Amino acid sequence: MKRTLGTQLRHLIELLDSAVERSYEHVDASYRPRYTPVMRVLMRENSSTISEIAQAAGISQPAVTQTVSRMMEADLVSVSPSETDARQRIVQLTKKGKRLAPRLAQCWEATALAAKSLEDDMQTPLGAVLEDAIQALEKRSYDERIAAARETLGGT
Numbered sequence: 001m002k003r004t005l006g007t008q009l010r011h012l013i014e015l016l017d018s019a020v021e022r023s024y025e026h027v028d029a030s031y032r033p034r035y036t037p038v039m040r041v042l043m044r045e046n047s048s049t050i051s052e053i054a055q056a057a058g059i060s061q062p063a064v065t066q067t068v069s070r071m072m073e074a075d076l077v078s079v080s081p082s083e084t085d086a087r088q089r090i091v092q093l094t095k096k097g098k099r100l101a102p103r104l105a106q107c108w109e110a111t112a113l114a115a116k117s118l119e120d121d122m123q124t125p126l127g128a129v130l131e132d133a134i135q136a137l138e139k140r141s142y143d144e145r146i147a148a149a150r151e152t153l154g155g156t
Helices: 005-024 033-045 050-057 061-073 095-120 126-139 142-152
Strands: 047-049 077-081 089-093
Touching: 005 033, 005 095, 033 047, 033 050, 033 061, 033 089, 033 095, 047 050, 050 061, 050 089, 061 077, 089 095, 095 126
Parallel strands: none
Antiparallel strands: 047 089, 077 089
């Protein structure tokens, strides 16, 4: 039986994420791959608001809020109210987060080299395929495509 697109994507993510997660165990057992976009922004900016992190990382504000909460539990970040806008919260790396930063940067370099190795073994680079898919979906959403397919099938 041929795997569906969703099944293939979930399996690919499982294969990639589980390997990346194991690589972080050498840095800190509490670190999770989902922290990486937030860590990258904070390592570059020192401090940022939730909305600034979301924009810089290209992820939703609720996802950043949830990730930051988990990172606080792992003592990687601290959150304080903004001095200029009470509605905003400022996120910063803790001492532990700052200590991990250089080791995480090494992990990311190793991951980038592994990704290049994977792409070298492929006929079409995975990054290019994914970027093409993202651009196609930004032009015409999957919702629209499903609706059109339903119409073709007689409105099921």
